[in-house]
Amino acid sequence: MGKVFQENDKRNTPIWFMRQAGRYLPEYRKLRQEKGSFLDLCFDPEAAAEVSLQPIRRFDLDFIILFSDILVIPFALGQNLRFVEGEGPVLGDLMAIEKLEKLNLEKCLKKIAPVFETLDILKQKKENKTLIGFCGAPFTVMNYMVEKGTSVSHHKILNFIRNQEKKAERLIYILQEISVLYLKKQIKAGAEVIKVFDSWAGILSENEYEKFVIKPNKYINDEIKKSNPNIKTTFFPRQSGDKVLKFIEQVKCDILAVDEKYPKKLKEEAKKRDIILQGNLNPEILLIGGPKMEKKINDILFDFRNNKHIFNLSHGVLPKTPVQNVTKTIDTVRNYESRKSTS
Ligand code: CP3
Numbered sequence: 001m002g003k004v005f006q007e008n009d010k011r012n013t014p015i016w017f018m019r020q021a022g023r024y025l026p027e028y029r030k031l032r033q034e035k036g037s038f039l040d041l042c043f044d045p046e047a048a049a050e051v052s053l054q055p056i057r058r059f060d061l062d063f064i065i066l067f068s069d070i071l072v073i074p075f076a077l078g079q080n081l082r083f084v085e086g087e088g089p090v091l092g093d094l095m096a097i098e099k100l101e102k103l104n105l106e107k108c109l110k111k112i113a114p115v116f117e118t119l120d121i122l123k124q125k126k127e128n129k130t131l132i133g134f135c136g137a138p139f140t141v142m143n144y145m146v147e148k149g150t151s152v153s154h155h156k157i158l159n160f161i162r163n164q165e166k167k168a169e170r171l172i173y174i175l176q177e178i179s180v181l182y183l184k185k186q187i188k189a190g191a192e193v194i195k196v197f198d199s200w201a202g203i204l205s206e207n208e209y210e211k212f213v214i215k216p217n218k219y220i221n222d223e224i225k226k227s228n229p230n231i232k233t234t235f236f237p238r239q240s241g242d243k244v245l246k247f248i249e250q251v252k253c254d255i256l257a258v259d260e261k262y263p264k265k266l267k268e269e270a271k272k273r274d275i276i277l278q279g280n281l282n283p284e285i286l287l288i289g290g291p292k293m294e295k296k297i298n299d300i301l302f303d304f305r306n307n308k309h310i311f312n313l314s315h316g317v318l319p320k321t322p323v324q325n326v327t328k329t330i331d332t333v334r335n336y337e338s339r340k341s342t343s
Helices: 026-035 038-042 045-059 072-076 097-101 105-110 114-125 138-147 155-163 165-189 206-227 243-250 266-272 290-303 323-342
Strands: 063-065 081-084 088-091 130-136 193-198 232-237 255-257 276-281 309-313
Touching: 026 038, 026 045, 038 045, 038 081, 045 063, 045 114, 045 323, 072 081, 072 138, 072 165, 088 138, 097 165, 105 165, 114 130, 114 165, 130 138, 130 165, 138 155, 138 165, 138 193, 138 206, 155 165, 165 193, 165 206, 193 206, 193 255, 206 232, 206 243, 232 243, 243 255, 243 266, 266 276, 276 290, 290 309, 290 323
Parallel strands: 063 130, 130 193, 193 232, 232 255, 255 276, 276 309
Antiparallel strands: 081 088
16 A cells, blocks of 8 residues: 655655646646546546546656546436536536435446546556545535535525525435445545545534534544545545634544644644644645745745645646646655755
């Protein structure tokens, strides 16, 4: 198994990037064009594995992430899904909850079986790298299912959980069940670390956060740990602010991905619980590059010096990111380490 964290290694801050595969890479754009739609690419195991490996070949990153999307779960549940150029995901109408409850979830996952084949290919090609599988957290996936796409106001989802709470809870239950089954299958196919993306955790009030963020993420973590105690679990409850402290009290994860705004106490709390912190360079800085970017990278490495730390971004790599700024980021992280070990 690839190591998650290599202590006493000269390169002891492992590094990877959220959305490390994607449109900022010319080799991705080429393959994407050949395959037609984004979903076609996701469901072509050879091509998807190739996309996962593109950033590894170019940058020698420490982790390989499965190439897929969190929205394959609504697709597996029978909701229409397409990705529109320049617009993002567009989902069809949400099925009635009674109908969703009757679905055989194992059977639903057969619809997205190519994902497991992609992992199987990656497992054979990963060499010394660590392979990451992932899914969206129930609330974030439910957000897309109800909004039927990307939303700025989140009116529909907030309305849904506030006015149809019981229904929302029933949907969350289905999503947490299918997420656990899905992740277990990814682990069986070769994923060594799993990551659960809760991109919209930050829009909820404290009570809602407990019910729709902490509870389902805890369920997923506990279920995965029960059947696969050696698998490292990563959670990314984005923009949780101070609520992240409650999150780690309940969700006994191995790795916590953080954005730029985290509470002062988090570093100490993570250390106490032996949680690795992952993050947190703003991807916008990578658009500009230069000395400002290098200073920020060094500041982050210094900030997390007393924690176990995996270098990453606070959100995904942006499509307009110049490739040389990604190279420079990796060099800066690795040079910082060698400077540290020779001083
Ligand atoms: O390299 C990797 O990180 C692995 C692949 C990956 C993708 N999406 C590929 C992708 C992962 C881990 C995701 C997660 C994902 N998908 C999240 C959680 C993380 C986050 O960004 O908050 C979310 C919310 C989604 C849903 C999604 N997928 C949206 C809103 C969009 C449209 C916006 C955009 O960037 O185009 C996508 C499309 C998507 N997912 C692309 C990629 C490479 C772009 C597709 C293309 O080629 O046009």
